[in-house]
Amino acid sequence: MGSQDGTLELTGLRRTYGEVVALDDLSFTVPPGQVFGFLGPNGAGKTTAMRAIVGVASLDSGTVRWNGEPIGPQARSRIGYMPEERGLYPAMRVFEQLEYLARLHGMGAAAAHAAARHWADRLGVGSRGEDKVEALSLGNQQRVQLAAALVHDPKLLVLDEPFSGLDPVGVDAMSEVLAERAAAGATMLFSSHQLDLVEHLCQSVAIIDHGRLVAHGSVAELGRAGKVRVSVRVAGDAAGRWAEHLGPAAQVESNTDGTVVVTLRDRADAQDVLDTARAAGPVEQFGFVRRRLSEVFRDAVGHAPQDEPKAVAAIGGSS
């Protein structure tokens, strides 16, 4: 690690607001070219960390490096940031606003003009380009907000809760753009407090709770890790009675209308489960169950990722 390839490295981030510890020795890396989810319940410290990355919040200690270097003014012009509480001039026209932000990130007048129109069109708000932002619906304002984060072709995207408040069509459009940017090689970090909802979008995640890292890695690996679980359904056994014959290595976790999820010591025991099921009747369904991210969280923390009061966000940051 520590390279020029676009990797974002957070090392030992710590930030307290009085008694509240927002970030507690938080370290993880974000590789380029992936849709990387930064997940955790509300109040876990995601916003504080993201504000620190883009330089609008200070840290008590810890470093943020990108391309192996601390983020300076030059690097900042190549970051696209979407704050949690959206940030646009309400009375400014959409095109004007996007152009202005593009120019602040170092683009020339002509390029900024073209990019503003390109991204507004791309996100479906091109026809509203001459309208003031405040005249747009909240969903469209959010599209403009994303366009504002993308308009200068950033190499690092820091998006705080980009999916919150979007309708399903908006979610699809947003996911598509995120995947496309990642495929184009950008480094991307987006946050969400709805772990399972964004699971399928992410290639990798960092999950935090109370400012501490809970889990970190590719979604596939995290899903496979932990206890082995199989889901089995035997035809004609709507109550899942066959499971009563399972040996001591297998533990029934749930039984939903005959679909039984069994937790095992290791993968070898799965064959015993299959044999037991077969003995009871024709096996309709048999498969390994991946952990969902909320389960990854629960396994690590011991409770579900319930939302907590937003104490930290309310206290806010100081420059």
Added chain:
Amino acid sequence: MTGNWWTLTRLVIKREIRERTQAKSFWIATVILLIAVAAAAVIPAVLSGHRSTARVGVVGGDTVALTQAALEAGRITETTVNVITVPDVASAKAQLRSGNLDAVLVGGTEVLVKQNAVFGSKGTLAGTLAQVGGFAKVYQALPPAVAASVARSGVGLPIHGLIPPPQGLASRFTGLAVAILIYVIIITFGMRITIGVGEEKSSRVVEVLLTTLRPVQLLTGKVTGMGALAMAQVAALAGCYLALGYALGSPAVQGAAIGVVVAGVVWLLLGYAFYCTAYAAAGSLITRQADAYNATIPLQVPLILGYVLAYTVLFADGVSWFYHLLAFVPFTAPVAMPVLIAVGAAPLWEIALSAAITIASTVVMVRLAATIYERAILRTGGRLKVRQVLASVS
């Protein structure tokens, strides 16, 4: 880095100017101010103009010729003149004092009025009376050919007022216009800065901006953009005042009054420089636009004080020690010093000293305000107090 610093700051300046000039309220305010300034330029000219009817007394000499001269003066100034023959100068003066007569033409020697016109007598009934009376005298005394050549070189009779006019009223009047303008410009543009900063903070757009801008760039761009607009507006207003004043021959744009206009522009610049960052700092403390007025009260009170008390100076004799002191306090100097200059109560060294105090305190104010702004602009939550912000470790 320096080049880039200005490139980005210039973008902020341009945005401020564009946003403001796109707002209807800006143009409405400009038009209202232009009308006010035009009125201020026209009023002195109107005050020195004629009345529709006047009672003119004639004393001594050829009563018929004098009456004719008085009627002629009335015709020229479009005044309906009632001529009254008065037995002697003493009773004419008594009638002038009582207001029974507006002017008296004393056969071939002088024109008497109660008080000399504040803004000069050119074009007034008394002035015309003096001219016509002078002609009459010349034509009576000399052969017509000689009289014509004499008349051409000016033959006006002297005009004597029974009581002297107030000193320098023209420049006092201009001083009032300047005091009002400085007060209005600083407060309106200051409030715009406060509201603009508050809006950036409450809409959170500042979080996006500050990923590439440093706070001091955003602050500099905002106060410079607003300042440029303020100065453009002032230039238009001063230009309108001077142009109309000249066109109407208003004494408000002559002599000492010009100096008051120049001093006003200089002090407006100094005052804006002193106050603009403070208004920005006030904006960084608030989270809702509704708080803008409360947050700026401490900045408005000194200006209001300097402006309101200006009336006691401009329309009274002498300057109180208290108002004199205000001209050396940085918060009130931008209004108080031009007022002192208008009444001629400030020697050059005092003007220089007050300017030096204002400039030095502007440096202190800018540093303090920039510190408050930088620390407060990204702090969310409720409205912040200055002390709380300054005490916090950034």
